[in-house]
Amino acid sequence: MHYYLIAFVAFISYIVYKNYIYPLYLSPLCKIPGPPVDSFILGHYHSFLSKQIGEVSARLAKQYGGIVRYYGLFNRPYLLISDPKIVQQVLINRAYEYPKHFLNIEAIQDFAGAHSILFVNKDSHKRQRKMMQPSFSFANVKEMYPTFVQAGHNLKDIWVKQIGNKKEERVSITDIIPNITLDVIGIVGFNYEFNSTKTTTELAQAYQTVIMRDRSQFYETFEGFFPFIKKLQTPDNKRYNEAIEVIQNASAKLKVPVDEQLTYNELLGQVMTLLIAGHETTSTVLSWVLYFLAKNPDAQDRLRKEVLDVLADRDHMPTFDEIEHLKYLECVFKETLRIVPPVPSLFRSTSKNEGTPMLISIHAIHHDPSIWGDDAEYFNPSRWLDPVIKSKVTNSNFLAFSAGPKNCLGMKMADLEFKAILSVIIRNFEFKLVEGFNFEMKRFGLSKPTPGIDLLISKVDY
Numbered sequence: 296m297h298y299y300l301i302a303f304v305a306f307i308s309y310i311v312y313k314n315y316i317y318p319l320y321l322s323p324l325c326k327i328p329g330p331p332v333d334s335f336i337l338g339h340y341h342s343f344l345s346k347q348i349g350e351v352s353a354r355l356a357k358q359y360g361g362i363v364r365y366y367g368l369f370n371r372p373y374l375l376i377s378d379p380k381i382v383q384q385v386l387i388n389r390a391y392e393y394p395k396h397f398l399n400i401e402a403i404q405d406f407a408g409a410h411s412i413l414f415v416n417k418d419s420h421k422r423q424r425k426m427m428q429p430s431f432s433f434a435n436v437k438e439m440y441p442t443f444v445q446a447g448h449n450l451k452d453i454w455v456k457q458i459g460n461k462k463e464e465r466v467s468i469t470d471i472i473p474n475i476t477l478d479v480i481g482i483v484g485f486n487y488e489f490n491s492t493k494t495t496t497e498l499a500q501a502y503q504t505v506i507m508r509d510r511s512q513f514y515e516t517f518e519g520f521f522p523f524i525k526k527l528q529t530p531d532n533k534r535y536n537e538a539i540e541v542i543q544n545a546s547a548k549l550k551v552p553v554d555e556q557l558t559y560n561e562l563l564g565q566v567m568t569l570l571i572a573g574h575e576t577t578s579t580v581l582s583w584v585l586y587f588l589a590k591n592p593d594a595q596d597r598l599r600k601e602v603l604d605v606l607a608d609r610d611h612m613p614t615f616d617e618i619e620h621l622k623y624l625e626c627v628f629k630e631t632l633r634i635v636p637p638v639p640s641l642f643r644s645t646s647k648n649e650g651t652p653m654l655i656s657i658h659a660i661h662h663d664p665s666i667w668g669d670d671a672e673y674f675n676p677s678r679w680l681d682p683v684i685k686s687k688v689t690n691s692n693f694l695a696f697s698a699g700p701k702n703c704l705g706m707k708m709a710d711l712e713f714k715a716i717l718s719v720i721i722r723n724f725e726f727k728l729v730e731g732f733n734f735e736m737k738r739f740g741l742s743k744p745t746p747g748i749d750l751l752i753s754k755v756d757y
């Protein structure tokens with residue numbers, strides 16, 4: 296009998312040592328500054344892991360510095376990184392030595408495919424990247440430009456109809472913008488018309504269900520530890536699993552334009568990755584920009600004035616060169632990406648096996664007053680014209696598209712799509728905040744406004 300007792304005591308001692316004594320008192324990571332732990336089992340759940348992770352990480356970085364230690368479930372240590380010198384090493388100089396880390400890999404694989412470029416490292420990554428790169432060349436992206444302008448006009452037509460003869464109309468902008476960008480990626484990525492702005496498509500709704508699921512970093516980790524939770528037939532899981540099935544079925548029907556031989560699963564992975572990476576991020580930044588312009592009427596007027604120089608005639612389709620010359624539009628794009636980076640954090644691991652997970656907080660870096668000035672919390676597109684700020688910006692502190700060999704492949708495409716759509720929209724409408732309307736930011740994943748953004752929209756009559 297006492298053998299069982301000894302085994303039981305040994306087991307408990309091991310658990311206590313591994314999950315409490317070692318991480319909290321003996322690990323070399325204890326020397327790194329960070330907040331005191333709240334709970335033996337839940338780590339920092341109560342103080343911040345259940346909250347909006349971007350804002351929390353900016354606060355922690357301000358309090359403790361560019362590298363902060365914090366604790367997840369069972370006191371697993373994490374590092375919160377916002378020091379641009381470390382970022383330079385991890386993302387750029389030694390990118391392949393720091394593989395991506397996923398709190399809940401199965402959940403992401405559900406909608407990006409298990410063989411996605413997003414998950415692989417070293418040779419597999421280099422191979423996929425080489426294969427995909429030509430589709431994103433400058434010349435190819437430039438050819439997509441008319442599709443982007445047309446998308447701006449499609450959105451314009453929808454809102455003109457919605458406003459009708461009224462002076463202004465309250466519109467939920469986040470209901471339609473993801474459909475606009477989904478249609479765009481369908482056409483430019485796969486030569487396929489989803490027509491999601493004209494008919495209700497299951498696919499657009501499926502993405503809403505998956506992306507708008509608002510769960511904390513803690514919950515994601517918890518489900519990552521116990522993946523069977525995902526299979527429980529709760530109403531939320533059922534909705535989610537049905538949505539994933541819709542995405543997988545729709546992706547299976549599409550074809551990516553690559554020459555090299557790919558297995559069926561690799562192909563499916565690429566389609567799913569491009570669909571998700573190519574429309575949810577762009578729709579996020581387009582939604583936020585309209586909110587910030589509504590909140591800052593001076594910036595809105597200045598942008599409209601600049602756009603009117605090339606779009607005096609409202610039916611004129613702006614050319615690529617005309618759009619590329621709009622300097623304030625460029626500032627507005629960068630400022631929106633700075634203040635609300637659609638991907639607020641990147642996860643990496645210090646090494647392949649059981650390495651310490653690192654959360655690189657793009658949000659914290661983008662809100663650091665030592666780089667962006669004392670008004671870093673505010674939307675101010677003109678900062679991008681300030682020579683002092685310009686001299687401080689580098690590819691390791693402006694990270695909306697990440698940096699280095701795994702940076703965003705669709706960067707130029709997103710840039711052009713944003714500018715084409717926004718210029719048509721701002722030429723044709725004025726945006727105001729709805730008094731008393733509040734929303735929050737999703738706690739984890741993409742920086743989505745939740746439940747969405749309502750604005751007052753009126754037509755520009757000149």
Ligand code: HEM
Pocket residue numbers: 395412413424480568569572573574576577580636637638641642694695696697700701702703704705706708709
């Ligand atoms: C404003 C819009 C966008 C933002 C802010 C954005 C941001 C990012 C970020 C931060 C990453 C790095 C993720 C990580 O390291 O974990 C990334 C990767 C990627 N993005 Fe984007 N993205 C945008 C639009 C697009 C578009 C339009 C496409 C394609 C149609 C695209 C395709 C990709 C791909 C394929 C990767 C993986 C690259 C690799 O691992 O080598 N993105 N994006």
